[in-house]
Amino acid sequence: MSARAGVGRWHDYMNSNADAALLADMLADDAVFHSPVVHSPQAGKPKVMLYLLSAAKVLGGDGFRYVREVIEGNDALLEFEAEIDGVHINGIDLIRFDDDGKIKDFKVMVRPVKAVNKLWELMAAQLQAAQG
Secondary structure (H helix, E strand, O other): OOHHHHHHHHHHHHOOOOOHHHHHHHEEEEEEEEOOOOOOOEEOHHHHHHHHHHHHHHHOOOOOEEEEEEEEOOEEEEEEEEEEOOEEEEEEEEEEEOOOOOEEEEEEEEEOHHHHHHHHHHHHHHHHHHOO
């Protein structure tokens, strides 16, 4: 499966209102997530699911859209924009797929610093709620 097909599946997930079953099917068991606000990488499918489901709840909605895609080999870079509480967020999802089309590595970078601070605040609350 190509990265282009994987990106298509990612868009389906983002349009699904964070369907956990769709996400689980896309992730490799040894997937790693790199957060713009957490220093250490989060390794393993359960942790990656927690972060990506939380991020979709925080960022998803009418104010979120992808504005550019660059796909080469097993790698995809998706630039996004969002607005939350009047704060404009610009960022990228850098995704590496394995040869089976599963997400192996997912890195998020965000700018400007005001957006990073807003995401840190909202993600901390969402992760705390998700963990009970």
